[in-house]
Amino acid sequence: MKTIEGFQIEMDFGKFRRIADLIYYDGPFLSHYVSPKGDDYLFYWVDNDNTYNRWIVTRVSLPILQQYIARQIPLRDVIAHPNDGFIYITDVDNDLNYNNIRLVQPEKLPDDYLPADDSFYEFEPIAANDAPEMMTYQLTIPFQEHNKLESMLSHIGFPISALKKIASTAAVF
Amino acid sequence: MPQHIFKYQKEIEHLLNEGCVLPNLHLIDKMEACRFASSLPNAQNHIPQYMTNPKRMLSDITNNKATTSLLALSCFVSDTKAEKFFLALKKSNPRAVQSIGDSLSEGVLTQSDGEVTTPTPNGHFDLYEYVGCDFNKSFKITRKL
Numbered sequence: 001m002k003t004i005e006g007f008q009i010e011m012d013f014g015k016f017r018r019i020a021d022l023i024y025y026d027g028p029f030l031s032h033y034v035s036p037k038g039d040d041y042l043f044y045w046v047d048n049d050n051t052y053n054r055w056i057v058t059r060v061s062l063p064i065l066q067q068y069i070a071r072q073i074p075l076r077d078v079i080a081h082p083n084d085g086f087i088y089i090t091d092v093d094n095d096l097n098y099n100n101i102r103l104v105q106p107e108k109l110p111d112d113y114l115p116a117d118d119s120f121y122e123f124e125p126i127a128a129n130d131a132p133e134m135m136t137y138q139l140t141i142p143f144q145e146h147n148k149l150e151s152m153l154s155h156i157g158f159p160i161s162a163l164k165k166i167a168s169t170a171a172v173f
Numbered sequence: 174m175p176q177h178i179f180k181y182q183k184e185i186e187h188l189l190n191e192g193c194v195l196p197n198l199h200l201i202d203k204m205e206a207c208r209f210a211s212s213l214p215n216a217q218n219h220i221p222q223y224m225t226n227p228k229r230m231l232s233d234i235t236n237n238k239a240t241t242s243l244l245a246l247s248c249f250v251s252d253t254k255a256e257k258f259f260l261a262l263k264k265s266n267p268r269a270v271q272s273i274g275d276s277l278s279e280g281v282l283t284q285s286d287g288e289v290t291t292p293t294p295n296g297h298f299d300l301y302e303y304v305g306c307d308f309n310k311s312f313k314i315t316r317k318l
Contacts, residue, residue: 013231018231023262023265023266024242024247024297025209025247025258025262025269025273025297026221026222026229026243026246026247026272026273027222027228027229027230027243028229028230028231029229029262029265029266029269030265030266031231033231043231044266045229045266045269045272046266046268047268047271048227048229048271048272050226050227051227052227053227053228053229055231075265092227092231093227094226094227094228096228096230096231112267112268113267113268114267115264115265115266115267116263116264116265116267118264119264119265122257122258122261122265122295123258123261123265123295124293124294124295124297128240
C-alpha cells in the first residue's frame with residue numbers, strides 16, 4: 001500500500017456505532033458510523049494488501065451527508081473537502097484492530113484514493129439491524145437551514161441523537 | 174428432498190450465537206445471476222469477505238455488530254444492473270476493482286446452490302451458498318468491465 005504522510009494519533013474507532021452501509025458489495029466500501037459523542041463519520045475503503053484494509057475516516061455533518069445521498073454533491077467533495085480540514089487514515093487488520101491511525105490533510109492523499117469528480121450517489125443504503133431509525137438521510141428541510149436549526153436546538157440542550165432526527169424531519173416556517 | 178446446509182454453517186451459527194440475525198431468505202427456483210470476478214490467473218474468486226484475510230469489514234462480533242451478509246456472496250439479477258453498479262462503484266472507489274475483480278461472471282442459480290435475499294431496486298441480492306455450490310465451476314467470466 002502507499003505511504004501516506006500524517007500525524008500518528010490515538011482514536012478508538014472500535015466504539016463507533018454502525019448506522020448503515022452506503023456502498024456495499026461483498027462487504028462495505030462506504031459506511032456511516034456515529035461516535036459515542038454523537039458525531040457522524042464516514043468510513044471509506046481505499047486500499048488493501050495481504051495484512052490490512054485501509055480506510056479513510058472523516059467526520060461529516062448531517063446536511064452534507066444528506067446532500068450526498070440526495071445526489072446534490074459528489075463523494076469527492078465529501079472526502080476531499082472535509083469540514084474539519086483533515087481526515088484520518090487507518091489500516092484495519094484481520095482481527096479488526098485499527099492500526100496506524102494518522103491524521104492526514106486531504107491534499108496529501110494520492111489521487112486514486114479519492115472518488116471521481118462525478119461520484120454522485122447511485123446506491124441504496126443498507127441500515128444496520130439495530131439502527132434503522134438513525135438513517136435520517138431524507139432531505140426534508142432545505143440544507144441551508146439545517147445548521148441554523150441544529151445550532152438553535154443544541155443551544156437549548158437537545159441531545160445530539162434526538163437533534164439529528166428532529167433536524168431532518170422538522171418543517172421550517 | 175435432501176436437507177441442505179449452508180457452506181459456512183459453522184461461521185453463521187457462531188454469528189447467530191453472538192446476536193446477529195439472518196435476513197429473510199428465499200429458495201431459488203432457477204435464476205440468472207452475475208457476480209464480479211478477477212480475470213487474473215489463479216485469482217481467488219467467489220469467497221465471502223468474512224472468509225478472506227484480511228476481511229473488508231469494520232464491525233466487530235464482540236460488540237454484536239457483525240452482519241451475516243459478509244458470509245454471503247453479492248450478486249445481481251442481470252448483467253445490465255451489474256455493469257451499472259460496477260461503473261458507479263469505480264467512480265466512488267477507484268481502487269475497488271482490486272478487491273472485487275475486473276470482469277463480469279454469469280451463470281444460472283438453481284435450488285441446490287443456496288438461498289437468496291430479495292433483490293433491491295438496483296438488482297443486488299445476497300446468496301448464502303449451500304455445501305456443494307461452486308461458482309468457479311458454474312459461473313463463467315463473460316467480459317471485462
